[in-house]
Amino acid sequence: MxxxxxxxxxxxxxxxxxxxxxxxxxxxxxxxxxxxxxxxxxxxxxxxxxxxxxxxPDTPDVETMRLELAELKQKYELILEENRELKGKLAEYEPSPEEKHPE
Incomplete structure (x- = not known):
């Protein structure tokens, strides 16, 4: 019991x-x-x-999404690097704050 x-x-x-x-x-x-x-x-x-x-989700869909994600991450990193380079070039041509507003 x-x-x-x-x-x-x-x-x-x-x-x-x-x-x-x-x-x-x-x-x-x-x-x-x-x-x-x-x-x-x-x-x-x-x-x-x-x-x-x-x-x-279906396995082929997951694999396709993983590949797409890896590709997009790589593109993102390239765009960030390009952005940094362009900002650097822009900074070379922009007048400094003192030159903009002379007192």
């Missing part, structure tokens, strides 16, 4: 943990959305994954 109560206590602790973390609420909402779906999807598990955000 003591073994039964220990298992029941662990279940109750786990249930409280899920409730506190918001898991039960989120699962309930997704299951209600599936229940209220007028045309049930062929694959209920895919529906759940999609609505829970577990499916994630």
């Amino acid at each position: 003591a073994h039964y109560k220990a298992a029941d206590s662990k279940r109750e602790q786990f249930r409280r943990y899920l409730e506190k973390a918001g898991v039960l609420d989120t699962l309930t909402k997704v299951l209600v959305a599936l229940y209220e779906e007028p045309e049930k999807p062929n694959n209920a598990l895919d529906f759940l994954k999609h609505h829970l955000g577990a499916s994630g």
